[in-house]
Amino acid sequence: MASNRPAPEAPRATEVPFESPYFGDETSAEPTFGEWNPTADTVRPVRGKHRVVKQRGGIARSSTVLGVGVIAAVGAGGIATAQDKPPVSISLPDLPDxxxxxxxxxxxxxxxxxxxxxxxxxxxxxxxxxxxxxxxxxxxxxxxxxxxxxxxxxxxxxxxxxxxxxxxxxxxxxxxxxxxxxxxxxxxxxxxxxxxxxxxxxxxxxxxxxxxxxxxxxxxxxYSLPTSSYTITSTYGESGSMWSSGQHTGLDFAAPTGTPAKAVHSGTVKSAAWSGSYGYRVVLELEDGTEIWYAHLSSMTVGAGQKVGTGETIGRVGATGNVTGPHLHLEVHTAGGSGIDPAAWLRDKGLTV
The missing domain is CATH 1.20.5 (Single alpha-helices involved in coiled-coils or other helix-helix interfaces)
Structure with missing residues (x-):
């Protein structure tokens, strides 16, 4: 329970002239407290649990801010600290912790x-x-x-x-x-x-x-040509009524009568005699069996079985037999008896007619 006993009365201060720091010297019966000079002790923040309940809206509470505000207010107004004030009798009930x-x-x-x-x-x-x-x-x-x-x-x-x-x-x-x-x-x-x-x-x-x-x-x-100074008047294979077969069977060398007829190659005289439409004819057989017929001769200078050499005279050009003029009728027969073109045979032997 709280006590109701009065607090002891504090002694009163002595009346002294009051000197105001702002209005010069004055004499007053008011108590004087002297000039306040802040010190480290007087400006030290009051320690204690001066808390402000947190409020919604984000405002922080801090005892330090409150203490600093109080100190700033006291310093700005030049108010004396509570320690210099005279004690005041206050009766307080006994409060629980x-x-x-x-x-x-x-x-x-x-x-x-x-x-x-x-x-x-x-x-x-x-x-x-x-x-x-x-x-x-x-x-x-x-x-x-x-x-x-x-x-x-x-x-x-x-x-x-x-x-x-x-x-x-x-x-x-x-x-x-x-x-x-x-x-x-x-x-x-x-x-x-x-x-x-x-x-x-x-x-x-x-x-x-x-x-x-x-x-x-x-x-x-x-080999040698059968005669010289000649002209080809009829060729092998020509057709006409002058030949009993209807075709010319040899090559005609027209030359003057008495022009020598020569052996084209070395060989043996197989026959030398009259032969009807051929007139006087000499047949020369070569070593390979080929027979060379010389017809229409005016004369013959060789006989049967006689061997002659290339270019040797065997007769002379004439016009005996079935002829229209002097010429040498030359025929070539193979070993088998077939007649061939005398001009081609002579060319094959390197002779040009």
């Missing part, structure tokens, strides 16, 4: 814990902000590093693909060049082979022609 009051203790405890929580929350928020900034920087750095790595990878892949494309193009170019070179070499080889074959053919033809010329030269040396 605030912490023992229902609801108040928990409030004070909550305030204390709230201040710590606020400080912790503020620190945690600051640390969270710093962590977020650090994480953001790290994330940005990570994103930058990842982007740079991706860019480097893309560039590397592009360079690799370009290198592969260049290698493929180079291989294709080399292959094409090789194919062209092979085609050119094959063409050159083919042309060289064709040229060699042509040269060989020409050489063979030249050799053959040379051999033929040599053969004809030898034949020409061993």
């Amino acid at each position: 605030a912490e023992s009051l229902p609801g108040v203790g928990s409030l004070i405890s909550d305030d204390s814990n709230g201040e710590s929580d606020d400080q912790n929350t503020t620190a945690a928020a600051a640390m969270g902000l710093a962590a977020d900034q650090s994480a953001g920087s790290t994330a940005v750095a990570d994103q930058g590093g990842a982007g740079e790595a991706l860019r480097a990878r893309i560039l590397q892949q592009a360079e690799q693909q370009q290198a592969e494309a260049d290698a493929d193009a180079k291989a294709a170019a080399e292959k094409l060049a090789a194919e062209k070179a092979a085609a050119a070499a094959e063409k050159q080889q083919s042309e060289a082979e064709a040229k060699a074959a042509e040269e060989k053919r020409k050489a063979e033809e030249a050799a053959k022609a040379k051999a033929e010329a040599e053969r004809l030269a030898k034949l020409a040396a061993s």
Whole structure:
């Protein structure tokens, strides 16, 4: 229970002249307190649990702010501190401890814990902000590093693909060049082979022609035309009523009567006599069995069985038998008895009619 005993009365202050720091010297019966000079003790904030219950809307409560406000007000007005004032008798009931009051203790405890929580929350928020900034920087750095790595990878892949494309193009170019070179070499080889074959053919033809010329030269040396100073008047195979068969069977050399008739090649005289429409006729048999007939002779200078050489005279041109004028009728018969073209046979022997 509170006590109702009066508080002891404080002694009164001595009346002294009052000197105002603002209005000069004055004499007053009012108590004087002297000039107030703030010191470290007087401006030290009053320690205690001056708490303001938290309000919704985000207004913080702080005893420090309240103490600073009081000190500023006291300093600005030049008011003396409570310690210099005379004691005043105040009767106060005996009050229980605030912490023992229902609801108040928990409030004070909550305030204390709230201040710590606020400080912790503020620190945690600051640390969270710093962590977020650090994480953001790290994330940005990570994103930058990842982007740079991706860019480097893309560039590397592009360079690799370009290198592969260049290698493929180079291989294709080399292959094409090789194919062209092979085609050119094959063409050159083919042309060289064709040229060699042509040269060989020409050489063979030249050799053959040379051999033929040599053969004809030898034949020409061993064969001779049947007469000289002549004119071809009828050829082999001509048709007409003058020949009993209807066709001319030999080659006619028109020449003056008495022109020598010569052996075309060495051989043996098979017959030399009159032969009807042929007049006087000499048959010369060659070594291979070929027979040469000389007809319409004016005279004969050889007899049967006689051997003669190439170019030897065997008779003379005449007009005996069935004729229209002097000429040498020459026929060529194979060993089998068939008649052939005398002109072709003479050409084959290297003789030009």
